[in-house]
Amino acid sequence: MKALFRSFKYAFEGIFYCLKTQRNMRIHFIFAAGVTLAGVYFKIEMTEWLALFITFSLVITSEMFNTAIEKAVDLSTMEYDERAKVAKDVAAGAVLLNAVVAVFVGVFVFWGRLWEEVIRWMN
Numbered sequence: 333m334k335a336l337f338r339s340f341k342y343a344f345e346g347i348f349y350c351l352k353t354q355r356n357m358r359i360h361f362i363f364a365a366g367v368t369l370a371g372v373y374f375k376i377e378m379t380e381w382l383a384l385f386i387t388f389s390l391v392i393t394s395e396m397f398n399t400a401i402e403k404a405v406d407l408s409t410m411e412y413d414e415r416a417k418v419a420k421d422v423a424a425g426a427v428l429l430n431a432v433v434a435v436f437v438g439v440f441v442f443w444g445r446l447w448e449e450v451i452r453w454m455n
């Protein structure tokens with residue numbers, strides 16, 4: 333049981349480390365909070381919540397793996413190395429890809445509702 337709690341403690345330390353040191357991670361969390369509030373406001377469907385939570389998770393976990401890879405690469409070399417560049421660029425590319433998909437999902441879920449809201453305000 334003690335070992336289980338210890339592994340949870342380390343996992344939370346990893347999450348807090350990313351939040352403390354990675355500006356992009358804080359931005360992802362702020363976006364996720366904002367989108368969650370918008371979802372509550374617009375009373376979105378259960379399947380839409382599922383799509384949003386999966387995309388939050390993809391963006392945030394890829395950012396965490398990106399941080400882990402950056403640290404591991406820096407541990408292995410501080411010299412310029414083409415393999416280090418590839419490792420970091422591929423990890424950063426994964427975050428970018430997930431972030432772009434998250435924007436598409438957000439637009440897909442909210443575009444119609446935002447548009448209706450704008451029209452309602454104008455009338």
Ligand SMILES: Nc1ncnc2c1ncn2[C@@H]1O[C@H](COP(=O)(O)OP(=O)(O)OP(=O)(O)O)[C@@H](O)[C@H]1O
Nearest residue numbers: 354402409410411412413414416417418420421424
């Ligand atoms: N050892 C290295 N050898 C070759 N290129 C590197 C090396 N370290 C970093 N780079 C290049 O510089 C880019 C930025 O790396 P860096 O480690 O500064 O990450 P970052 O994206 O600025 O993240 P953070 O701001 O979180 O540290 C990498 O994507 C890679 O292209």
